[in-house]
Amino acid sequence: MQVKHLKPILMASALIGLSQWSGLGFAQTAEQLYKRGLAATCANCHGTDGKGVVDAGIPIINTLTSEQMLEKLKAYKSGALEGTIMPQLAKGYSDEQLTTIANQLGKKQ
Numbered sequence: 001m002q003v004k005h006l007k008p009i010l011m012a013s014a015l016i017g018l019s020q021w022s023g024l025g026f027a028q029t030a031e032q033l034y035k036r037g038l039a040a041t042c043a044n045c046h047g048t049d050g051k052g053v054v055d056a057g058i059p060i061i062n063t064l065t066s067e068q069m070l071e072k073l074k075a076y077k078s079g080a081l082e083g084t085i086m087p088q089l090a091k092g093y094s095d096e097q098l099t100t101i102a103n104q105l106g107k108k109q
């Protein structure tokens with residue numbers, strides 16, 4: 001009798017366990033998509049992954065480390081660094097988003 005009652009409980013906990021698993025998997029994927037999505041907004045001008053676009057006249061940014069990139073982005077945001085486009089763009093992101101972008105696009109050592 002006790003074993004009979006145990007079975008549904010075991011199954012239920014297994015299901016809950018499963019849904020937690022897939023929930024976690026989804027959260028990670030969504031986070032990665034969000035990070036990539038943020039960085040992808042830079043690709044129009046700087047090329048995919050900051051590799052640059054030939055003859056576009058826009059600086060190639062995949063030479064910068066994440067730290068260097070973040071420094072520049074924050075300087076554009078604060079107005080310490082002048083530019084035509086980047087100051088306006090950088091102001092549109094929170095510091096946290098800029099950090100995410102710099103981590104995503106910066107040169108990996």
Ligand code: HEC
Pocket residue numbers: 038039041042043044045046058059060061064069072073082083084085086087089101102105
């Ligand atoms: C509409 C085109 C455009 C987009 C989109 C764009 N940039 Fe830029 N970026 C420029 C231009 C042009 C410059 C040169 C400075 C200026 O005139 O603003 C520049 C300069 C930079 C620099 C400085 C490079 C150096 O070596 O000094 C960094 C870093 C940078 N961009 C990062 C980014 C990141 C990160 C994004 C995405 C959030 C982004 N840019 C999106 C056009 C763009």
